[in-house]
Amino acid sequence: AQSVTQLGSHVSVSEGALVLLRCNYSSSVPPYLFWYVQYPNQGLQLLLKYTSAATLVKGINGFEAEFKKSETSFHLTKPSAHMSDAAEYFCAVSPGGATNKLIFGTGTLLAVQP
Amino acid sequence: NAGVTQTPKFQVLKTGQSMTLQCAQDMNHEYMSWYRQDPGMGLRLIHYSVGAGITDQGEVPNGYNVSRSTTEDFPLRLLSAAPSQTSVYFCASTGTGNGYTFGSGTRLTVV
Numbered sequence: 001a002q003s004v005t006q007l008g009s010h011v012s013v014s015e016g017a018l019v020l021l022r023c024n025y026s027s028s029v030p031p032y033l034f035w036y037v038q039y040p041n042q043g044l045q046l047l048l049k050y051t052s053a054a055t056l057v058k059g060i061n062g063f064e065a066e067f068k069k070s071e072t073s074f075h076l077t078k079p080s081a082h083m084s085d086a087a088e089y090f091c092a093v094s095p096g097g098a099t100n101k102l103i104f105g106t107g108t109l110l111a112v113q114p
Numbered sequence: 115n116a117g118v119t120q121t122p123k124f125q126v127l128k129t130g131q132s133m134t135l136q137c138a139q140d141m142n143h144e145y146m147s148w149y150r151q152d153p154g155m156g157l158r159l160i161h162y163s164v165g166a167g168i169t170d171q172g173e174v175p176n177g178y179n180v181s182r183s184t185t186e187d188f189p190l191r192l193l194s195a196a197p198s199q200t201s202v203y204f205c206a207s208t209g210t211g212n213g214y215t216f217g218s219g220t221r222l223t224v225v
Contacts, residue, residue, distance in 0.1 A: 009154065034213065034214070042219075043217055044157075044214075044216040046213040046214070046215075090156060101147060101159055102206070102208075102214055104156040104158070105156055106154060107154075
């Protein structure tokens with residue numbers, strides 16, 4: 001069975017500091033991996049996705065993630081946090097390709113301090 | 115605008131009542147799914163469909179029914195609402211590897 005673990009339900013950074021949100025996955029087949037962002041009282045927006053092409057994936061709003069098969073990780077980073085990055089971030093895995101069911105982690109709430 | 119449309123946005127039900135949450139997409143996506151979001155638990159898959167006439171259960175299907183008579187529509191039915199079904203419900207769809215598109219959600223309270 002596929003699963004996703006997000007380490008740290010709450011992360012707080014200062015404006016301008018590095019953002020690092022951790023995600024580890026479990027999958028019996030090569031996975032598709034996604035990061036989504038949810039702003040308060042809104043739906044989910046796709047930040048980026050890994051679909052077995054380049055291991056370093058660039059997304060919107062300056063975020064990127066690196067797929068590391070040996071570590072079964074797909075951590076999300078941004079070099080310099082902005083106040084507008086405050087939101088909840090979800091890592092998700094799709095085991096059999098992008099048209100199969102999507103399994104989410106429990107989310108990480110990012111706070112950005114001025 | 116193209117996307118996933120969910121109705122209603124808010125709903126209050128009494129225990130034991132039934133209702134249908136509507137979901138429609140205009141992107142000709144084959145795959146559609148329903149999730150519920152609860153604090154600290156992320157999004158959990160309720161039911162999903164890989165095409166018209168085909169549905170299957172996700173992680174938390176009890177108390178919910180779905181059907182998929184057309185490609186566009188994927189309604190979620192609560193048969194007899196319970197307070198444990200108080201949640202935010204999201205519908206999502208995807209086509210061929212472009213990522214999942216989510217609706218704006220339905221906030222349901224069961225009293």
